[in-house]
Amino acid sequence: MQVFQYINLVEFLRNEYGLSEVKIINKLKANGSREVFHFSSTDGQWIVKILEPERSEEEVQSYTKVLHFLGQLPEQIAPVILQQLGGSLYARFNDRFLYVLEYINGDxxxxxxxxxxxxxxxxxxxxxxxxxxxxxxxxxxxxxxxxxxxxxxxxxxxxxxxxxxxxxxxxxxxxxxxxxxxxxxxxxxxxxxxxxxxxxxxxxxxxxxxxxxxxxxxxxxxxxxxxxxxxxxxxxxxxxxxxxxxxxxxxxxxxxxxxxxxxxxxxxxxxxxxxxxxxxxxxxxxxxxxxxxxxxxxxx
The missing domain is CATH 3.90.1200.10 (Aminoglycoside phosphotransferase (APH), C-terminal lobe)
Structure with a gap:
C-alpha cells in the first residue's frame, strides 16, 4: 500500500468510524492479496482487514455477522468488531471490503x-x-x-x-x-x-x-x-x-x-x-x- 493509500485509509477510518488521531502502526502478515493493518486511535488499538478484491459482499456479511453475534455473549470468545457510525459492520474501501476489529494485546x-x-x-x-x-x-x-x-x-x-x-x-x-x-x-x-x-x-x-x-x-x-x-x-x-x-x-x-x-x-x-x-x-x-x-x- 503506497503512502497516499495510507493517508486515504486513515481519513476513511476517521470519517466512517468516527475515530480520532488514527495512526497506522504496522502492516501484519496476511495470505494472498488481503491486507491487514494494526492501528491506534484515541479509543484504543484496532485491526483493519482489507479483503481480497474477489471477496463478495455476501462473504463479508458472513464474516462480520458471526463476530457481531459473538460480541453479544457474556463471556468473550472472539475479538470485538467495531461498527461504523451508521451501524454497518463493514465498508467498501476503493474496490474492496474492509472491517475493523479490536487489537488483542496479548501472546x-x-x-x-x-x-x-x-x-x-x-x-x-x-x-x-x-x-x-x-x-x-x-x-x-x-x-x-x-x-x-x-x-x-x-x-x-x-x-x-x-x-x-x-x-x-x-x-x-x-x-x-x-x-x-x-x-x-x-x-x-x-x-x-x-x-x-x-x-x-x-x-x-x-x-x-x-x-x-x-x-x-x-x-x-x-x-x-x-x-x-x-x-x-x-x-x-x-x-x-x-x-x-x-x-x-x-x-x-x-x-x-x-x-x-x-x-x-x-x-x-x-x-x-x-x-x-x-x-x-x-x-x-x-x-x-x-x-x-x-x-x-x-x-x-
Whole structure:
C-alpha cells in the first residue's frame, strides 16, 4: 500500500468510524492479496482487514455477522468488531471490503499441553453457543464434490476416493456454531490470561465433528526429521479440555475421527503440487493408527 493509500485509509477510518488521531502502526502478515493493518486511535488499538478484491459482499456479511453475534455473549470468545457510525459492520474501501476489529494485546498460544487443554475448553464453549443461524462457508457436500475430482492421475486415487465414500454424512449429525480452523495458530491469550479465537472467516453453523476433528490429523500428525509422528500428549490435552464438562460417546469419538479424515482430505490440495504426496502420507498414517488417535480423542 503506497503512502497516499495510507493517508486515504486513515481519513476513511476517521470519517466512517468516527475515530480520532488514527495512526497506522504496522502492516501484519496476511495470505494472498488481503491486507491487514494494526492501528491506534484515541479509543484504543484496532485491526483493519482489507479483503481480497474477489471477496463478495455476501462473504463479508458472513464474516462480520458471526463476530457481531459473538460480541453479544457474556463471556468473550472472539475479538470485538467495531461498527461504523451508521451501524454497518463493514465498508467498501476503493474496490474492496474492509472491517475493523479490536487489537488483542496479548501472546500467541503455544503448542503445549496447558494451552491445548484451554483451546479444547474454548472450543467446547463455542460449540455450546446457541441462537446463531447462518451456515458456515465450509459446506460438506460441496467440498466432497470438489474433492472427488482431484488426483485422478495419482496412484493413491482409489484409496483416496474410498476414504471419501466411507465418510458419514455429517449433515445428518449434530450441527452447531463452528470455527472451521481450531488450533494455536488461531487463538490468542489476552494479558489477563483469557484465551479467545481469532480468524472467524468461515465460521457459522456446521458439523460439530468436522470442527472437533480438524486438529487431530491436520495439526497433531506431522513429519519430524523425515518421520511421521502423532503428538499424542498435546492431542490428549486438547480433547480432555473439550470434555471437561461432558464426555464424548463412542459414536461421537468415531465421528470426530471421521471429521479429522475429512479435514485432511479437504486440505490435500492446499499446499501445492509438491506437497500432495506428503499430505497423503499424513492421512495414511492417521488412518493406519486410527485406534491410537481415537484413544487421544477419548482423552486417555
Amino acid at each position: 500467541k498460544v503455544s503448542e503445549n499441553p496447558e494451552d491445548e487443554f484451554e483451546i479444547g475448553v474454548l472450543a467446547s464453549r463455542l460449540h455450546a453457543v446457541e441462537g446463531y443461524q447462518l451456515e458456515s462457508n465450509l459446506r460438506y457436500k460441496d467440498r466432497i464434490q470438489n474433492m472427488l475430482g482431484w488426483f485422478k492421475d495419482k496412484q493413491f486415487y482409489s484409496s483416496y476416493s474410498r476414504c471419501i465414500y466411507n465418510l458419514p454424512d455429517f449433515d445428518n449429525h449434530q450441527q452447531c456454531l463452528i470455527h472451521t480452523d481450531i488450533g494455536p495458530h488461531n487463538a490468542m491469550k489476552k494479558n489477563n490470561g483469557q484465551l479467545i479465537f481469532i480468524d472467524f472467516d468461515d465460521a457459522g453453523i456446521g458439523s460439530k465433528y468436522i470442527d472437533l476433528g480438524y486438529p487431530l490429523i491436520c495439526q497433531f500428525v506431522r513429519f519430524h526429521n523425515g518421520q511421521l509422528k502423532f503428538d499424542n500428549r498435546n492431542a490428549t490435552a486438547f480433547y480432555r479440555g473439550y470434555q471437561l464438562n461432558q464426555s464424548l460417546s463412542d459414536d461421537e469419538v468415531e465421528l470426530t475421527f471421521q471429521g479429522a479424515v475429512f479435514m485432511q482430505l479437504m486440505y490435500m490440495n492446499a499446499y501445492g503440487d509438491n506437497a500432495i504426496e506428503a499430505m497423503w502420507s499424513i492421512l495414511e498414517y492417521g488412518v493406519n493408527n486410527k485406534e491410537i488417535l481415537k484413544s487421544a480423542i477419548r482423552g486417555s
